[in-house]
Amino acid sequence: MKFFDDFVKLIKEHIFTKDTKIIRQNIDFNKLNKEFELTTPPTPISDEEVINYLKKYLNYSVKTNQPGFLQSLWGGSHIPAILGELLIASTNTSMYTFDTAPVATVIEKSMISKLTDLIGWGKGGGTFTSGGSNGNLLGLLCARNYSFPEYIKKGNLGKEFQIYISSESHYSIENAAKIMGIGIENIIKVNCDKNGKMKVQDLEKEIKNTLNNSKIPMCVVATGGTTIRGNFDPINEISKVCKKYDIWHHLDAAWGGAALFSNKSQYLLDGIDKVDSICWDPHKLMGLPLICSTFLVKNLSNLRAIASCEKDPSYLFHGKENNFDLGKTSLACGRRADVIKLWLTWLTLGTEGWAKRVEYCLDMASYLEQIVKQHKNLELMSSREFTNVCFRWVSKEINEIDEFNIELRQKLVANGEYMVSLAQLEGVQILRPVIAHPTITKSTLDGLIIEIETIAKSLSK
């Protein structure tokens, strides 16, 4: 018990310490490796020694719950969700059967219904997954089953399927297509406009090309909140094209799904009710600790078709209520009850709490965007729809602007007070801070800009 209390005390400190200045220690792999002196001891070490490891772990971990963490599409955590992790581990169960996880099954079904209601599907279904990448894979698998159900028994039979993504889609879709044997050459990257949105006319041209080449148009993947810009594809327009050619429409809303909560941002996802499947990560803007991710499908039978076996495995699905066994709509066998984190947090925030969170993050992004627009050395590199703010440092005196911005970001991270992402937009290096959690305030953003100015000045000398 003392060990438990000591452990929890340190974790509590980590959670409740506010405004930690240094969010990342500047230490390289070899030094860190040495510092830790990691062992797998043949005999137990003392509790104190374990606690010492914990102290070091906390010290050297990036403080992703602090305002200076502006790097990723996630950050911070809700207390109920952290406690939910403890509950999940303490009641250690697997989501495959109602027998094994009765209460978590009821909760998961209810949370999925809540999300599909918000989408406007009424009915619908889904599952919790190991992340948005997995959700995108499920979307493509459902698409193949829709366009060629025979593949389940006979394989692809030499058919060539093509999928359409945008040049700004997340890389997980390419990986999913590789896993499925679609072939990289059959991933068609549709051009985007200057705001990073898929050009619908070009999409239609590509589909016609596919048909002229006797290939099968299998899936159009739209993105609701792209990784770098945070912009949204024209879902409604894309849906019309999908309907016209009878193609599965998957929406990668891993990042932007949360926009549905606020009536100020719902318009971004206009047409979401018309798509066939969606991946949506509550572990991103909704701030649940990784992993908490959903795959949602308008017609659950499509998911069941790809995720269940011809014959139920006799060792698993034999409970009296096996109609409620969620293992039949999941690629996973053993699966954590990640839904608990979503449920507990929803109880304590209410639906209005999600809306406030989204609106706050959007307000902060707008504040940062204004600073960038008014700054003589900052150039906004993309229009902004969500909470990603893409910019770079510019000055007439700098010859290699890309190199300069790469170095600037390196120094920023090395200084330890802020982390922002470095990315490329149309081949140009940019900085991409993102507002993913509400510990970030206006003063955080003012501080970030001052830090960037100081580093830029020192690099210019």
Ligand SMILES: Cc1ncc(COP(=O)(O)O)c(C=O)c1O
């Ligand atoms: C648009 C988009 N889709 C999918 C993913 C993958 O999500 P995950 O990291 O949960 O696998 C990301 C990750 O950032 C993303 O930005």
